[in-house]
Structures are given as structure tokens and as C-alpha cells.
Amino acid sequence: MNAASSTVAGRRARPVAHDPRAPGLSLRDAFLIFTRQLSARIIAGMLAVALVVRLAVGGLRGWDLVVLVALLLAHPFVEWVIHVGVLHWRPRRLGRRVVDTELAREHRAHHRSPHDPRHWFIPMRGGLLGFWLVAGLLGLVAPTFALWLTFLVGASALALAYEWTHYLCHTSYRPRGRVYKRLWKHHRLHHFKNEHYWMGVTMHMGDRVLHTNPDPRNVETSPTCRNLLGRNLLGQADPA
Ligand SMILES: [Zn+2]
Ligand SMILES: [Zn+2]
Numbered sequence: 001m002n003a004a005s006s007t008v009a010g011r012r013a014r015p016v017a018h019d020p021r022a023p024g025l026s027l028r029d030a031f032l033i034f035t036r037q038l039s040a041r042i043i044a045g046m047l048a049v050a051l052v053v054r055l056a057v058g059g060l061r062g063w064d065l066v067v068l069v070a071l072l073l074a075h076p077f078v079e080w081v082i083h084v085g086v087l088h089w090r091p092r093r094l095g096r097r098v099v100d101t102e103l104a105r106e107h108r109a110h111h112r113s114p115h116d117p118r119h120w121f122i123p124m125r126g127g128l129l130g131f132w133l134v135a136g137l138l139g140l141v142a143p144t145f146a147l148w149l150t151f152l153v154g155a156s157a158l159a160l161a162y163e164w165t166h167y168l169c170h171t172s173y174r175p176r177g178r179v180y181k182r183l184w185k186h187h188r189l190h191h192f193k194n195e196h197y198w199m200g201v202t203m204h205m206g207d208r209v210l211h212t213n214p215d216p217r218n219v220e221t222s223p224t225c226r227n228l229l230g231r232n233l234l235g236q237a238d239p240a
Helices: 027-035 038-057 062-087 102-112 124-141 145-170 178-192 205-209
Strands: 092-094 097-099
Touching: 027 038, 027 145, 038 124, 038 145, 062 102, 062 145, 062 205, 102 124, 124 145, 145 178
Parallel strands: none
Antiparallel strands: 092 097
């Protein structure tokens, strides 16, 4: 029995869309498709495990709230720095080697084909490596194991919020609420107006403070929105 023919309590269930680009996609269907993505499942799993272990350890204090608020305040700038410094990284020659990363290559592919769902999600190999590298370093300096777990809860929740927001901005679901409409417009300007601006996805404070949130009417449409490198620093067409 497929979803289209199933009934719930005698009522015919609405068919579930499988293509996030399908016209008229509902928020419910967008969410169901999202729950089937590997990255969403991994990040949600990390969040669930961190939350359960943190609650099991117990001893919640004001400092846990301080950690969560600090994460929230830092998040727009962390998102900005990752987007500018990691995702828009240009391959550089270091001796005989060319230094490039999977995250940057995937992001270039995402800019080249912004409507292709294969490039909408954080590449898990590079993403998890980066996440656990930072988490491991913070684990060395965290005052207590409990506070480190609180950090993991907050950071996983923010990563999941990023993944969901970025995915939704690229689906055919059209924004209705004021907040989401703003996020949607902001990210589409980054893709289709000028890739040097509008770097934030879930929050725009980083763009406001770091002067990358101009009035779109004063910004030229960039010819390299789809091809971030153009001809790269190595004098070759971008191979990625
Ligand atoms: Zn995007
Ligand atoms: Zn970008």
C-alpha cells in the first residue's frame, strides 16, 4: 500500500511529495522529506544523544544558560566566518599541493546548481570532522564535562536549525511568515544577486555588523554567483 492510497481513520491521507522542488510543496511535506535526509538524521541523533546524556549527568546550573546564550550570540558570526572562510575558500597552492576541501568544493557545486537537492545539505564527512574538531578542542578547556555536554546540545541544535533553514530556502515551499520571508529573500540574494553579500542563513546579525547586508538596489548582480572561482588562482578553470 503506498502513501497515496492509504487511509487514516477512514479519511484518505494526502499523498506525500517526494520532490522538494514540486510546485505547491506544503511545509508538512517539506519537513517529511527533510526527515529522510542523512545529514538531518545524523545531526538530530547527535542532539538527542547529547541531550539525554546531559540530563542524565544532572546538576543544571546558571552556567548552562550562560553557555547556551553565548552560543546563540556567537552563532551569526560563526555562520558568517564558516561561509566566508571555509565554504568560499579558494584553492591555494602550498608547494606542490593544492589546498582545497570537500566543504568548499561542495559549496561551489551548490552555487553552480542551486536547484539541485544533492548540494543542499552539509557534506557529512567534512561537516562532522569540523564539528568534532572544534568540540574536541573545547572539551580540553571546558571547566566541567556537564558544561561541555551543554555546549554539544546547543551546537547540535544550531546545526540542525541551519540545515533545516537552508534546505527550506531552496525548496519550492514559499514563505508566509515575516521571519521566514526575510531568511528566504536573504539567502536567495546570496545565490542570485551577489555571492559576496548576505552570508548568514539562520541569522543576519553577522551580515549587519560586518557590512555584508547592503540594500540590494545598490549592489550589482555578480557574474560569478554561479561560478565562485571563475578562473581560479591557479590559472585553470575550476575543476570542481
Ligand atoms: Zn544555498
Ligand atoms: Zn555561498
